[in-house]
Amino acid sequence: MSGSEAGGGASLRPLSARSVVLSLLLGTHPPELPVRELVRLVEGFDVGASTARAALSRMAAAGDLARTESGYRLSERLLERQRRQDEAVHPHTRAWDGDWETLVITATGRGPAERAELRTRLTALRLAELREGVWLRPANLRRPLPEELDGVAERLVTRPKRPAPELAACLWPLDAWSRTARDLLTRGAAARRPADRLTAFAAVVRHLLADPVLPAELLPPDWPGADLREAYTEYQREQSGRVRAGGTRT
Numbered sequence: 001m002s003g004s005e006a007g008g009g010a011s012l013r014p015l016s017a018r019s020v021v022l023s024l025l026l027g028t029h030p031p032e033l034p035v036r037e038l039v040r041l042v043e044g045f046d047v048g049a050s051t052a053r054a055a056l057s058r059m060a061a062a063g064d065l066a067r068t069e070s071g072y073r074l075s076e077r078l079l080e081r082q083r084r085q086d087e088a089v090h091p092h093t094r095a096w097d098g099d100w101e102t103l104v105i106t107a108t109g110r111g112p113a114e115r116a117e118l119r120t121r122l123t124a125l126r127l128a129e130l131r132e133g134v135w136l137r138p139a140n141l142r143r144p145l146p147e148e149l150d151g152v153a154e155r156l157v158t159r160p161k162r163p164a165p166e167l168a169a170c171l172w173p174l175d176a177w178s179r180t181a182r183d184l185l186t187r188g189a190a191a192r193r194p195a196d197r198l199t200a201f202a203a204v205v206r207h208l209l210a211d212p213v214l215p216a217e218l219l220p221p222d223w224p225g226a227d228l229r230e231a232y233t234e235y236q237r238e239q240s241g242r243v244r245a246g247g248t249r250t
Contacts, residue, residue: 017055032073096215128171
């Protein structure tokens with residue numbers, strides 16, 4: 001599970017200069033900052049100015065960042081990552097009426113790379129595989145499935161006979177996700193140094209990307225998803241304050 005490697009007492013590895021830059025810009029709206037401001041912010045996380053500037057140049061060359069008149073912004077490719085991250089922190093849900101979104105894969109003749117890419121896309125849409133070629137989830141998300149999936153899958157609305165809480169527990173490792181979330185909450189609250197806090201909350205947002213965002217009636221008791229989102233939202237406010245403070249300097 002994405003982000004679960006941070007739980008269970010495992011240590012969180014310090015972020016590289018590239019990861020610090022990405023974390024800052026992914027959490028900034030719009031995701032664009034002047035060079036001097038970016039370097040100042042990155043220095044606050046134990047990254048030297050020369051290292052920060054070298055990382056910015058390498059990221060621009062790799063297509064992670066695009067140059068602007070005064071600084072850098074996220075590339076178009078990474079804007080989609082920011083959108084997914086924002087949705088993970090503030091998911092759009094609706095009341096659940098018992099229906100399940102179901103996709104049956106109908107395309108054939110795909111190679112291993114294409115199959116792996118499709119699995120990644122479906123997992124990012126918070127679908128889970130019941131058996132080979134059959135993906136589903138409760139229909140409680142306010143989001144359309146991408147039209148391009150029509151060429152590879154048949155879309156259905158179903159109501160499985162299996163009890164919904166039992167099916168959800170089969171499709172997602174809910175207890176493991178919950179344990180990791182609680183561990184991350186503890187680590188985020190205990191971290192004091194800015195670099196340690198950024199490392200902890202980068203792991204938090206990765207873990208939120210793996211939250212299936214199920215209806216409340218399908219979740220185990222004391223599910224920590226809302227607490228994890230609230231903690232990350234508060235951290236975002238803290239970071240936004242740093243960015244605004246830098247922007248007011250003369």
